[in-house]
Amino acid sequence: MASADIQNANPTILSVSQLPTRLEGRISANKGAHCEYDNVVFRDRDWLKDLMKEHAGDDSAGEPLDEQEVYDLISVISDPEHPHTLGELNVVRLPDIHVTPPPRNNPKGLGNVQVELTPTINHCSLATVIGLAVRVRLEQTLPPNYRIDVRMKDGSHAQDDQVNKQLGDKERVAAALENDSLKGVLDNMMKPCFA
Amino acid sequence: MATFKDLALQYVLSDDEPAQLEIVKKAAQEIESSGANRTVVGNWAASVQPWMSRDQPGDEDLVEDGEDVGNGDIISRSKALAFLAGTLEALDKSLLRTDQVTFLVGFFGSMFSYDHKSGITASTQALQQLQVMKAFKPSLGVKMVEDLLKLKEDFRLQTAATRLEIYKLLSTLLHDESVSSELQHKYGASCGFVVDLLQLCQHERDPRNLMVWFKIQADLLRDYSPSPEVTEEIFKAFSAYFPISLRSSATPIGITAQDLKLAVRQCFSAHHRLASHAFSFLLQKLDQGDAVTVAVKVDILQTIEACITNYENPQVSVVPYIEKLWNSLKYEVRNGEVKETIDATLDVLRAIANRLDGSKTQKQDVSLLRDYIDLVFKDCREDLGNPTYTKQAGLLVTTVITSNIRSYMLESSNLIECLRKNLVSPKSPAHTKDLVLLLNSVLTARSHLIEKRKEGHPADQEDLKGELKSHSANTVYDMLSGVWVSIPNKSDCLLDPDENKQTIELLKQVIKGLALLATQVIVREQGDIALLCSEKILSSISGHLIHILVLRLPLAYRDPSYVGKTENSYTLEEEAQTALRDVVGVYLPAYEDFVQRATDEILGYNWGEAHGRTVFGLIELKNLLSRLAYVGCSRLPINIPSDVANPKPFSALNHLVTFLAAAIDLLPLVLVKPDEDDITEQKEQWANLYVLSAIHSGLLFFHRECVAKYTAEALLADRSVGGNWVEELDRLPNNWLQLLRSDEMTDVAPDQMAVDGPSVFGRYLRFGMFLTKYLYRQAVTGASLIWTESMIEQVGDIATAVVRRLTEEEQVSHKLAREAFELFNGRTSSAEHTLLLTRGILTGLWPAAMSELYTPDGPAEKYLCNVPVFAISTMHQIEIHASISLILTDRYKGGPSTADPEYQVIKRVLHFWGEKLKEACASADMKPQSMELLSFLAMKVFTGAAARQDKHARQLAQVLEEALVNDNANADILARATGILVEHSYVLSAENHAIVGRLYHQWVYNFIASPLLQRGLPGGGSPAAAKRFRTAALCIISGSSFGVFEADLQQVVRLVIVALNDEDEPTPAAAEQFTTPLQVLHDIINEDPDSLKGHIKPIIDGLLKAHRWGYRTVAKAGLDKTPTKVLLASKIALDVLGQLPLKFEHRHLLAYIPKVERIMAETCGHPSRQIRGVAREVRARWLKIN
Structure with a gap:
């Protein structure tokens, strides 16, 4: 997109360290020169990892789909006009993702994933495209027993009702995906997901 | 006559190079056998007559039989002359007499006037041969040059290869001392022939020829004394090529643009009589601003540097242009943005300073250097106070001042004073950081200058002795500690690094500066070196660094809100850890302080409760212990005299002993709870384990450092087997290491620490053996509430680390095979848990x-x-x-x-x-x-x-x-x-x-x-x-690599397919039924996918079958109760499934798309997160199939 068309030329960008991640990943990044022989000294006795898992409160009975996992799936989608991801632009936020898993006694029952997006400006005309990309990404990565609901966060967009209506209409979504130029835009946005 | 004529005819008619070579050899032998008889030589020369025109000069001598074949064709004539040249090449160079050489020079020289089409290459080659003849006279060289110049306009009509021969001949002639003096004698100082030469060659474009032509010009400038006018003409000739570039060609010629640049640069820097032309020309090019590309700018700057470095007599050749150079160059750094240009400019400024300083044998007048530095400093002083230009001005001034010892001694105190004044009232935090950065670069350069002091002029070393020791150390320390104190709450930087990025960067620079200051040395009157800083300063510096390293432990242990803040980086601690390692390398008491402070801090907490409070306390305990090992053991200390009142004599083993003794004293940090069923599972014991793992790391760090410093061969060579250590160590008290640490050991095994060089390693092994013996005895006889199985296993690993470094003879001599079973207790142990100790020793034998x-x-x-x-x-x-x-x-x-x-x-x-x-x-x-x-x-x-x-x-x-x-x-x-x-x-x-x-x-x-x-x-x-x-x-x-079973591939593929499609599904415990064929399949698809081409259907069926079995097993048993190998089967099956679209044409897979997509969509809901991730990738790859 030409720079003249950019609607928000100076969005706030979050650094990688500010993005939410799982606790284990954060701790394992701590490797200085003093830890050089850790792999020799500890060999396969990875106490620290076990300790972190336990502390992070991992459900040892399983690793159910959670908000962080959904965030990891969609936060890496690239913005259509900035060379940043939706996570870095804070369009996708962890607290605005809600996952309702299927009932424990029926793992194939219906689950629900709701994602609320926050455009960088409230008159962003690309909000629908971003919402569509998030929706497509989730449809391609979640099991079929999950209902997907992508919407603009209340008050974050001047025309959030209309955008939500478009994103919620399955037929309009399907029709949009038939449009080659729009599909090209979506493919570009999805590229970082497969890097 | 007939013979030579025949040979010449054969040569002309032949196109075969080896045959031609044989012919000329025959001709040469003929001449040699006659002893270069005048008639024979005459006949030989006249043998080419049939191809020469009648009106050629000298032919009255050559024509004997009046044969007339007219002008002949050009190629034949050229070959005929080549016959003569070739014969000359094959001929003994001492054979021909002066008159014969003179005659032949005359003959071939005449070709340049009369035969521009065919005679030039061969004549030039012939002249090249004549030039190396014993009977060659310098006057003939002058004649050759004059003959060559007669080519005039026709020179550029010659082929590039012909011109190259001429350039080579010219180069040889002009480089020949006797010819050179003859030329100068004949033409005098004006070197008039040079002008004709320049005209002759002025249109050269061929890269190979240019390389020789530039060399000729550089030789002319260097070895001759051309008049100013001629010098200017030469300058014009080569400078017209500057900046030179080379078009890329499909046929490489073996010469790069860089070769050409260097050749032109050698012309510019050939002689100082070019100075006035060169500097103004180059600066004019440089000052064109944006019109010049970075590559050209760097070329200009490197050419200026070459001129400055190579011109003799700097008072005349460099000094007059310094101001002009400075005024142009300073902007390249002050306003420059490109690193390459800035670096090249700084190289020029450094070259000027070094030129004005003098050489290793002769110093220049000090006023030259002083004036230059004053000029630079005057312009930069103001900029140092301006945050926008501090960095650039600092770069300029530090580069010049730290170029050599003399310039450092002249102005470093002024620079440091200027930095100090600015640091007192900085304009912004970034300004402070830039100033500290400059100070650090001055300190780094100072260390470098002192290190290289013996390579320079003897006066430099004398100059260094006059340095004001206390003044410089105190001033720099005050500057750095001033900045340090101005950041009161350093724990904020650890807790909230994102908010304190700038402060962290500043602190990192200060930490670097403190370490640089602590490691500075001064040259004493006797010529040896000593530490620059006083004990007070060194102690304060180490105190600052230790403070940073122990700061995090209480925060992590006490502060419940510490969780979630650990994603910060540890850069500040890592900087402090590296800095402290440098400091303890020269100032030994600092390590004792660090160990003391860290152990006090560690012992201040109840590690039995740590796990219940926060795991971060344990993580930071591990970090602190590892840092103790790293700082003390990863670098051998150096003995530098100082005014430090060290209570202990120096030993390279001091830190190792201090660390090991302190670590042993820390055990146990915690006792496991006896009332719980499985003490191996208790997390509290990890505090103890971290102490042991730090000891293990420390031993590994020390070994690595010894190998790096002395090489493994030296460590082996410098060892004597010497008795049974185990028995000797038995006589020592259990607290031997502690006694050595406190230097109280006087009567038992004295002089353990007094070693140097590679023998340090032998002592290290001795300490290691003592430690092993000590820990083994503790583990065998000690309380079970400390010596849990994990602890014993770690002790076994420590033993392995020590034992495997011993030589075969040492292991035999110390009877370690026996000790593996007796565990240093004199009798074979039958206790179950001691097997780990046995294994520890056996592993390293x-x-x-x-x-x-x-x-x-x-x-x-x-x-x-x-x-x-x-x-x-x-x-x-x-x-x-x-x-x-x-x-x-x-x-x-x-x-x-x-x-x-x-x-x-x-x-x-x-x-x-x-x-x-x-x-x-x-x-x-x-x-x-x-x-x-x-x-x-x-x-x-x-x-x-x-x-x-x-x-x-x-x-x-x-x-x-x-x-x-x-x-x-x-x-x-x-x-x-x-x-x-x-x-x-x-x-x-x-x-x-x-x-x-x-x-x-x-x-x-x-x-x-x-x-x-x-x-x-x-x-x-x-x-x-x-x-x-x-x-x-x-x-x-499945455990072997592909190459192992490649020969039986088809049989293995069949086996895999049968295994995957077996009707009986395995129990979870027998998951190998799936995992092994899947692993083999994974290898095959990566190494030789074609071998699977005919089996796609059974492979996909088998993969889906294995995956569905895995999925069902997990769903039935739950993720936590499913054996890992079941999940592994699912994962590999999916991995291979994901490889199929990449390895096979999509038409082979079309039939399976709906089935695979359906199963992959379902697998995106798999209970294991990792499997879900793989399934998503497979799904995406299969979605792309069209």
């Missing part, structure tokens, strides 16, 4: 050091044939037992002059275990759990022998053949255990002196797995037995 164990019916045989009671053993216990068995069967060396001359011990052991396996499989009496343990242990026994490629291990094939036909569960278990034969084991590493054959895996495949392949395919025998053979073969194949 050389095979020769273990030979005494292999006497028939000796310790090794007894141990190997000792069958544990499987019914009451756990897998973990058997694993430990088996790892020792593996070592014992691997390190075996039988044969004459060994303890087992008949090679019987291992043969009996293997036979024993083979029989055990057959017995166990013959009936179903043994419980499956016991069979699992038996097969594991037996396979480990066989693995050790197989790794050595012991022929007795081949009997396993026969054992399997007989055992696997039995139709019971035990045979199934044995089949699944065969993979152990090729499993990776750390005890089988070269570092641990294991005996591992180069073709170990190939050997196992050939002798054990290969015979099973055919039996594993359906068709022969019972399907159940075939399945067992299949499993056994695939277990071995």
Whole structure:
């Protein structure tokens, strides 16, 4: 997109360290020169990892789909006009993702994933495209027993009702995906997901 | 005559180069055999007459028989002349007489005037040969040059190759001293011939020719004394090519643009008489601003640098242009943005300073250098106070001042004073950081100058002695500590690094500066060096650094809100850790302080509660202990005299001893709770484990440093075996290391610390052995609430780290094979938990050091044939037992002059275990759990022998053949255990002196797995037995690399497909039925996918079957109760499925898309996060199929 068309030329960008991640990943990044022989000294006795898992409160009975996992799936989608991801632009936020898993006694029952997006400006005309990309990404990565609901966060967009209506209409979504130029835009946005 | 004529004719008619060479050799021999008789030479010269025109000069001498063949064609004439040139080349160079040489020079020289079309190349080559003749006279050289100049305009019409020959001839002539003086004698100082030469060559464009032409011009400037006018003409000639570039060509010519640049640069810097032209020309080019590209700018700057460095007499050649140069160059740094340009500019400024300083043998007048530095400093002083330009101005001024010792001594105090004033009232935090950065670069440069002081002029060293010691140290320390103090709450930087990025960067620079200051040395009156800083300053510096390193532990331990803040980076601590390592390398008490402070801090907390409070406390405990090991053991300290009142004499081992003694004193940090069932699971013990792991790291760091500093060979050479250490160390008290640390050891084993050089390593091993012995005794006899199994295992690893560094002779001399079983207690221990200690020593032993164990019916045989009671053993216990068995069967060396001359011990052991396996499989009496343990242990026994490629291990094939036909569960278990034969084991590493054959895996495949392949395919025998053979073969194949089984690929593929599509699904415990064929398939699809082309359908069916079995098993049992190997089966199946669209044409896969997509969509809801991730990737790849 030409720079003249950019609607928000100076969005706030979050650094990688500010993005939410799982606790284990954060701790394992701590490797200085003093830890050089850790792999020799500890060999396969990875106490620290076990300790972190336990502390992070991992459900040892399983690793159910959670908000962080959904965030990891969609936060890496690239913005259509900035060379940043939706996570870095804070369009996708962890607290605005809600996952309702299927009932424990029926793992194939219906689950629900709701994602609320926050455009960088409230008159962003690309909000629908971003919402569509998030929706497509989730449809391609979640099991079929999950209902997907992508919407603009209340008050974050001047025309959030209309955008939500478009994103919620399955037929309009399907029709949009038939449009080659729009599909090209979506493919570009999805590229970082497969890097 | 006739002979030469014939030869010439043959030469002209021939196109074959070797034949032509033969012809000229014949001609040369003819002349040589006649002793260069005048008539013979005349005949030879006249032999080309038929191809020469009648009106050629000199032909009246040549024409004898009046033959007239007219002008002849150009090519023939050229070849005829080449015949003469070739003969000259083959001729003895001392043969021809002066008159003959003169005659020939005249003849060939005349060609430049009369035969521009065909005679030039050959004549030039002939002249090149004549020029090296013994009878050659310098006056002939002058004639040659004059003849060449007659070419005039026709020169540029010659081919590039011809011109190259001419350039080469010219270069040789002008470089020849006698010809050169003759030319100067004839033409005088004006070197008039040069102007004609320049005109002759002015249009040259060929890169190869240019290289020679530039060299000629540089030689003319350097070796001749051309008048100013001629100099200017030469300058104009080569400067017209500047900046030179080279078009890329499809046919490389072996010359790069950089070669041409260097050649032109040599012209510019050839002689100082060019100075006025060169500097103004180059600066004019430089000042064109944006019109000049970065590459050209760098070329200009490097050319200026070359001129400054190479011009003689700097008072005349450099000084007059300094101001002009400075005024142009300063903007390249001040306003420059491109690193390459800035670096090149700084190189020029440095070159000026060095030129004005003088050379190693002769110094210039000091006023020249002083004036230059004043000029630079005057312009930069103001900029240092301006945050926008501080960095750039600092770069300029520090570069100039730190160029050499004299300039440093002249102005460094002024620069530091200027930085100090600015630091007192900085304009912004970034300004402060830039100023500290500058200070650091001054300190770095100072160290470098002092290090290289002996390479320069003797006066430099004298200058350094005059440096004001206390002043510079105090001033710099005050500056840095001022900044340090201005950041009051450093813990904020650790807790909230994102908010304090700028402060962290500043603190990092200050930390660097403090370390640089602490390691500065000063040259004393006697010429040796001493530390610059006083003890007070060094102590304060180490105090600051230690403060940073111990700051995080209380925060992590006490502050409950610490959780979630750990994603910050540890850069500040890492900087402090590196800095402190440098400081303790020269100021030894700092490490004692660090250890004291850290241990006080660690002992201040109850680590028994740590886990209940926050795990971050334990993490930071581990970090702090590792830092103690790193700072003290990863660098050997250096003995530099100072005014420090050190209570201990210097020893390179001080820090190692301090660290080991302090670490031992820390144990135990915590006692495990006796009331809990399984103390191995208690997290509290990790505090103790971290102490041991730090000791282990410390030993490894020290070893690495010794190898890096002295090389492994030197460490070995500088050791004497010297008695039995274990006995000697027995006489020492348990607190020996502590006594050494406190330097109280005077009467027992004195002088342990007083060693230097590579012998330090011998002492290190001695301390290591003492430590091992001490820890082993503690572990065997100490309280079980401290010495849990994990602790003992770690102690065993420490023993391995020490023992494996000993030589074979040392291990024998210290009787370590015996100690492996007696554990330094004088009697064999039978306690179960001590096996880990036995393993620790055995792992590090050389095979020769273990030979005494292999006497028939000796310790090794007894141990190997000792069958544990499987019914009451756990897998973990058997694993430990088996790892020792593996070592014992691997390190075996039988044969004459060994303890087992008949090679019987291992043969009996293997036979024993083979029989055990057959017995166990013959009936179903043994419980499956016991069979699992038996097969594991037996396979480990066989693995050790197989790794050595012991022929007795081949009997396993026969054992399997007989055992696997039995139709019971035990045979199934044995089949699944065969993979152990090729499993990776750390005890089988070269570092641990294991005996591992180069073709170990190939050997196992050939002798054990290969015979099973055919039996594993359906068709022969019972399907159940075939399945067992299949499993056994695939277990071995899956642990081997592709190259091992490549020869039997088609058979292996069939085996894999049959295994994957087996109707009976395995139990979770028998997941190998799927994991092994999947692993093999994974290898095959990556290495040779074409071999699978005809089997896509059964492969996809098999993959989906294995995956669905895995999914169902997880769904039924739950993720936590599913064996890892089941998840592994699912993961590999999905991995391979994901590879298919990448490896095969999509048309082969179209039929399976709906099925795979449906299953992958479902798998995106798999209970395991990792499997979900893989399924998503597979789904995306299959979605792209069209």
